Amino acid sequence: MKNFVRIGGVILTLVMVMAAGQCFAQSASDLKINEVLVINDSNFVDSYGERNGWIEIFNSAYNSVDIGGMYLTDDPSNPKKYWIPKGDPITKIAPRHYILFYANNNPTRGIQYLNFHLKENGYLALYESNGRTLIDEIKLGDQKSDISYGRLSDGGNEWGFLEKTTPGANNYTGVKVTAGEKFVLLDPYGIGMAVIAMSVVFLALILLYLIFKHTKGLYTLDMKTLFRKKDPAVIAAPVSREEISGEVNAAIAMALHMYVGALHDHEETVLTIKRVARTYSPWSSKIYGLRNVPR
Amino acid sequence: MEHHGSFLSFVRDHLGQFFTYTAFANMTFGHIIMICVGLFFIYLAISKEYEPLLLIPIGFGILVGNIAFTPGFQIGIYETGSVLNYLYFGVLQGVYPPLIFLGIGAMTDFSSLISNPKLLLIGAAAQFGIFGAYAIALLLGFSPAESGAIAIIGGADGPTAIFLSSKLAPELLGAIAISAYSYMALVPVIQPPIMKLFTTSKERLIRMKPPRSVSKTEKAMFPIIGMLLTTFIVPSGLPLLGMLFFGNLLKESGVTKRLADTAKGPMIDIVTILIGLTVGASTQATTFITTKSVGIFALGAASFIIATAAGVLFVKFFNLFLKEGNKINPLIGNAGVSAVPDSARVSQFVGLEYDKTNHLLMHAMGPNVAGVIGSAVAAGILLGFLA
Incomplete structure (x- = not known):
């Protein structure tokens, strides 16, 4: 297997080098x-x-x-x-x-x-x-x-x-018609544009719709169980996957949020300043101060 | 004494000259109108809380842009080398809109769309407003590129409108951006009457199935598949769609929280400030107050109305093919016009007017975010055909 991968790597490198040889520098x-x-x-x-x-x-x-x-x-x-x-x-x-x-x-x-x-x-x-x-x-x-x-x-x-010599300028010296002007000559009322463009918009979104409608199951596939050899001695009970709606999920999330929120006790907004017995703190340390000259 | 007299005349002359430099001397009626518009925007933002994050920068930008000055001192937004001109570069070159889309992607939850992907189609249907407005603009005599830039207002997406108009009709950018953001701010006023007009009382009471839960894998796959699919079809939408889905992947991958937080927090805030201020300042009365601007505002309103109606009517049509129990409440059809999340909020409020327990917000977010994708795709098509 290792040899196979190595040979594949060598071939790929060769192909890339050959392709690079065919490339032009900087277009x-x-x-x-x-x-x-x-x-x-x-x-x-x-x-x-x-x-x-x-x-x-x-x-x-x-x-x-x-x-x-x-x-x-x-x-x-x-x-x-x-x-x-x-x-x-x-x-x-x-x-x-x-x-x-x-x-x-x-x-x-x-x-x-x-x-x-x-x-x-x-x-x-x-x-x-x-x-x-x-x-x-x-x-x-x-x-x-x-x-x-x-x-x-x-x-x-x-x-x-050429009709005119054009050193350092466009070779075509006739009247230039833009793409839009050409289009409107063929479609003066915009009906063609509406039909074509709406078809394309629909096509793009219909394809997206079809993909997500029909590939829903793919995302929940468990690859490990799919390719695992089945042991005939063990007959697994069918596991039913119940679809949970977004509303149920929202309710569970809300319940969890409330539960976790309840773990934090809301103190009264009173600030207490209390002198601690141990006065030393790294923040007040003279050893680690910024003004010390490093040795 | 003679010296005294010459000093006074010196002061008088220079004061006179100084006065010619002041805004009082250069002010026109147009500047006053625009300052009033700016003040009105600020009033709407503070008092009515209509899109304050946008209307405050834009409103103040309008004030900044309409202080009449003597040209030639590199002050104005259109003067090459001025500070405002440098900031405006990001608008003109279409730099800001994709960055905003990155932030939008990082803050958008597509799970309502993934759980009920048929809502995507509502987002597509609402884009009809864009092409309806395009046809009307052509009839009114706008050039094809101008018509395309104006029509995108119907997409109800400020960054998309700015991006497209900077490419197709940069001279109309100010009017288009102001129009788009004004109508987006007025979504709660414009949409409800149209929604009520096209729906029956029975339809407004439709209860939709609660959305299923969406796995983490699905959420992470959505931006990848979405980007590949939409940009393979419309590569010209890549700057917007690429950034939108990239931002969403930062959010949904779960391992780039810091990047997602930056994209949806400080970065989008900075870009919003810059885009709002400069777009507002670009409405200098001397270039802004034209008959074309009036036409743009009228067409913007038309495209918003068409888009809302198209979204609602499409849901009604779609319901003909859906079984009882799977039907969609047509009050979420309006949300297909992007304007995230205001139009979804409108669905919720209008829905609650008829049934106090029928919450449509989650359902409306589906077409709402689909509208963002749809309008970016539509912008890509217009760019591909008309640029």
């Missing part, structure tokens, strides 16, 4: 290559006043993700082509926000400047800090001048040429 998997501009003739100007191809990475998570330490590359055979320096505040991407990288093949200009140019029909990938785990990749086809290629909605799966 790196939430980072997406979101938008790319390859041919920048008269479009976005960087802080050096130059026009370069640029890459927008989007953090699709609802927590901040640090892109520092990860790799960007345009070469499938060299995943570690550009290492994004760690520890800089700008590499920490806020929830649902973006970071831009400029592909000008001049990394001396800052950590957002890459050591490669973007090319038509080229390749672009983002790798985890181990340089092996691929986070996201895109094969760039033919490109158009000053028109960016990106996900049609931030973090979405569909790619295409």
Whole structure:
């Protein structure tokens, strides 16, 4: 039995280690290559006043993700082509926000400047800090001048040429309709909402009702007697479990309370100060006083 | 002499400037109305003892929020960086309501519900008020998100109303919270006529079976099963339901008495003070007195009435399927609207009016706590559909 438990423990540990190996650090998997501009003739100007191809990475998570330490590359055979320096505040991407990288093949200009140019029909990938785990990749086809290629909605799966270039902003630039507005278009009088929502409320509470209606007996099961081998020689008399109502319990509790309460005699509220014969008390001790210097 | 004259003009100018900073100079008619409302709340709390733990902080908060000041000194609740603004953060970000739910969970005894689980359904039926008010709000031209936030007033649960409106319509939060707490305080006035209207004298005399005793295991299992089941169905209700059931497990596990005592004692008191004061202060006349606020109060009343009627009528309907002896007194139907424990108390008082020996309080506590679960589930659904 002991061996069995030990083998089980080893297997469990192995599974956990393997699973951990598959995990991305700090939700790196939430980072997406979101938008790319390859041919920048008269479009976005960087802080050096130059026009370069640029890459927008989007953090699709609802927590901040640090892109520092990860790799960007345009070469499938060299995943570690550009290492994004760690520890800089700008590499920490806020929830649902973006970071831009400029592909000008001049990394001396800052950590957002890459050591490669973007090319038509080229390749672009983002790798985890181990340089092996691929986070996201895109094969760039033919490109158009000053028109960016990106996900049609931030973090979405569909790619295409965007109507507007949106570096560091939402890719979707049309009118946004909220979930509520969509819902009310289909259900202008709220009848659908009432039916759906009441059904869900009822479903939740009916399930709770059914569980507690039918599992009442489970809580009073005595597991020890259930699995104990019955001795045919001993025929136990059936024990009747009488259900005691809450009112009876309340009456018993009240009786007990009154009985216990009666044990305490209520003295008259008279305070008597009486000098005790023995004057010594630890409270007045000079030996244990706080002002003694510890030796 | 010239110096004397310049000194007087200096004093006069500065006194004049000082006067422009005082509330007298900045006061509007709206501020006066709101101060009267605050005073009325305090009067109701002290004199009538209507929900004093809530109405005193809210009433005083209304006074605090309606002292007219010159903007720009980081005084007002809506001014970034002011102390009140920091305290209001807990309301805006929905921090306080789940903490209150933790305390409610730690002080709620679900045994009446466990002993008679069919009472859960009454708690579900009373949520109809929410969706009735949602439909009316849409008809009145409120946006879907606003309608959802307003409708939750019918859940008669202050923390739930604050939580949902902070997510769906933060600009209406003050009006919704004030409306919800006002109607909760007025439960003993609003509910009895509706209960009497929809019940016959024979129905009001129905005696219910005494609840069976509930084992410790059952009580400890209830929050675990309840949490898993309700949040699997409505994950958006997790902040409220998770904390409610967690608080209840602290109580019922029997081994975390200290934590349960803190949750239901000092912690809920502190959060109640903060939520009450800041919600009250958020009713600054300049942002509060609008036609929308009037609409919210009207809709709040409508949703309360619908919810009470739905609870009572559902019991009558349910009784059609129950055997004689198992029938439920429809006077406990009103308790499905949460407002713990006031609506259950109303059931008891109305019941005693017709039969001096028919005590409905224990039975009414079942739908009452079910209403808390039901309104949190309903809030989760509204959040899921409309956010």
